[in-house]
Amino acid sequence: MKSTIVTESPEETISLGERIATSLRKGDVVSLIGELGSGKTTLIQGICKGLGVKGYVTSPTFVLVNIYQGRVPVYHLDLFRLRGLQELEGIGYEDYLYGEGIALIEWGEKMRELLPPTYIEIQLKRLAPDRREVIIKGLTSKDRFPPLIKN
Template sequence: MTQEVFLVELVSASPEETINTGERIAGFLHPGSVVALRGGLGTGKTYLTKGIARGLGVKEEITSPTYTIICEYQGKLPLYHIDAYRLGGDDDFNALGGEDFLYGPGVSVIEWSELLRQSIPPEAIIVEISLLEGNHRLIRIPSLAMEEFYP
């Protein structure tokens, strides 16, 4: 028996390429989807979210929700852009009504999702971004297969 290996792994060489990757991810999203972004400061999580927003047809400019924590945008589906950086953890998130977003009719994209371990649903699409040399970023999506991503 062959075991299917799911793993998208790609290198982005510029912010534009990261936006394009986000736009491609949007094609896999539906009401209730959660995209859990992981990666340190300045890796490109907000740029990737800009691409997801573009793919969802959001016309508004996406900005970093660090201080507001949750920003809502309207596209083909509602987009909830969440930044957990300033939250104390899952309890803070729940106090803000975070679960209502995750289980709402839109798509949730969460920066610093590693800080909300108990709130992220198991079926979330995890996207890990890490720094490589210069402007290069390694983007890994363990739950998607390369053949679906680049058919």
């Protein structure tokens, strides 16, 4: 099952993230895939807002993971600078994927072989300066993301 949504502004992407957050549960892993500037961090800002995270959400740069506290712990990974899977072993990535919170992973394809058997994949594509296509895929998305159709 797959949902495709087109957003017309960063604000719309943030509110989409807030709607996605209502369907997320403890233990979920979300892999975000899309070129530079496609809106991964922006969508995560919305998801975090929806999960009740207060304060500024920005990509981890010198570390691989930022941890926020919302209604559950939120693990924000950004693998752009990842050089090898051993770096993930080094930070104990299992704690984030199989922990008590929700993992949101930018460039998640870089750890594809370490992802759990079931996870949610979100692909973002830049269609125009302010338009983004957001494709949400997950085995259970039919049950869990019914209200995402725009408006």
